[in-house]
Amino acid sequence: MxxxxxxxxxxxxxxxxxxxxxxxxxxxxxxxxxxxxxxxKENTEEQNLMQANQEALAKAQESGSTLRPADETDHIWGDLNAPVKMVVYSDFECPFCYDFHSTTQEIKDEFGDRVAVIFRHYFLSSHSNALLAAQASECAGEQDKFWPMYDKLFEDGRAGNLNMEEFKQDAEDLGLNQAKFNKCLDEEKYRDKILAQKQEGKEAGVIGTPTIFVGNEIYPGAYPFTDFTDSRGREVEGMRSVIERQLGIVD
Incomplete structure (x- = not known):
């Protein structure tokens, strides 16, 4: 048993x-x-974005539209007179932009003052909190804290915490004048500036985010720092190679 x-x-x-x-x-x-x-699905979406951006750029070039040169009205990370200027049209609620945010840090770590990063707003209408986040960045910029807020907003976006309460908490964490920041945000003080930047981007051929201009070249999508092979098996320059070429650096 x-x-x-x-x-x-x-x-x-x-x-x-x-x-x-x-x-x-x-x-x-x-x-x-x-x-x-x-x-x-992600690869297909990025391919579609890149193709659409290239088509929009071609139309913009045919119509004579050009990218507005960087000036003191822009948010510039680095020296405006740097040999390479990289203009980034971005959206704080865009997942691809989160990836390029990391790439931007790698670029600055590698090239320092030889590259000036210019940030411009291009919020997507499908992102319900992107315009408000853009306004939060501008209100922080009013107190010389644009770039610290820029970092915080991308962190918030990754965590799914883009909302008014979080923006005001970010302002407190950064030591901003809370009353001034809140008033700026509540009154939508920089809404027109943000809308104008988006329109400028459209006229230059931007239709999605991120879109990066390096010199006279356009790079639609979240290009990585290093070279990569795309979904069609083609070797593509990463941002490091693009910038090295612009600087005249050869192996």
Missing amino acids: KDKKILIAGIILIIVIAVGTALYFFIAKDEAMLNHDLSK
């Missing part, structure tokens, strides 16, 4: 292990397929 019970217990254990193993591989396969589908 004892041997029979041991045998039954052994059979049950084998069945449990078999079912568990099958379930594990089923879930793993399902998750892998889901991740593949999401990755494929």
Whole structure:
């Protein structure tokens, strides 16, 4: 009887292990397929954005539209007289922009004062909090804290925390004059400036974010810092190679 019970217990254990193993591989396969589908969707969206941007740029060039030169009205990270100027049209609620935010830091770490980063607003209408976030950055800029707020807003965006309460908390964390910041934000003081920058971007050929201009070249999409192979198997310059070429640096 004892041997029979041991045998039954052994059979049950084998069945449990078999079912568990099958379930594990089923879930793993399902998750892998889901991740593949999401990755494929993201690649397709970025390809569509890049193609649409290039088409918009071609139309803008045909009509004689050009990118407005950087000046003191822009937010500039670095020296306006730097040999390379990189104008970035971006949106604080754009996932691709979160990626390029990291690339921008790599660029500054590598090239320092040889590259000036110029940030311009291009909020997407599909992003419900992007315009408000842009206004928060400008209100912080009024107190010489644009770039620290810029970093915080991208952190907020990654965490899904783009909202009025969070912006005011960011202002407090940065040591801003809270009353002045709140008044600026509540009155939408910089709304017109942000709308004007978006219109300038459209006229220069921008239709999505991020869109990066380096010299007279346009790079639509979240280009990484290093060279990469695109979805069609083509070798593509990353931002480091683009900037090195602009600076005349050769291997």
